Amino acid sequence: MTVELNHTIVAAHDKKASAQFLADVLGLEVSPPYGPFIPVQIPNGVTLDYMDADDPIAPQHYAFLVSEDDFDAVFARIQAAGLTYWADPFHRRVNEINRNDGGRGTYFDDPNGHNLEILTRPYGSGDESA
Incomplete structure (x- = not known):
């Protein structure tokens, strides 16, 4: 069996700014929005999908x-x-x-x-x- 992490959702107060922060620090690009998400794809294919959260973030x-x-x-x-x-x-x-x-x-x-x-x-x- 092959199991790979494909994506995870990252809660953010400002999804666009948070995705850009990660992309800037890691030297990556922010991908186009997908539904309510702003994705940042890591070179191994895993995507971190930033989503706005109104509640406190854990x-x-x-x-x-x-x-x-x-x-x-x-x-x-x-x-x-x-x-x-x-x-x-x-x-x-x-x-x-x-x-x-x-x-x-x-x-x-x-x-x-x-x-x-x-x-x-x-x-x-x-x-x-x-």
Whole structure:
């Protein structure tokens, strides 16, 4: 059996601005609207479909596996935008990156409080002591 994540809906206070934020930070494009959604397609085919929400938004976590070169580019955009970033998902190690599994990673928030992560190595793929 083959199972792949195709899309997920991301709640936002301003779907257009939120989709553009993600696209800008990751170096992607915002796709044309589809029904009530503003999609951002990730290169592996998964789409994050932003949808306006009037109710309070429960923060979610979205992690993006990137190459070492892409990490440098995305991280530079995070810094250029003046975003606070953390080495851990609990936001304890401010303005640091981690070196989990022999790679690099960092967390940052989107305008809705969603916890975004970029990482260069999947968890469990390398040296835990790094």
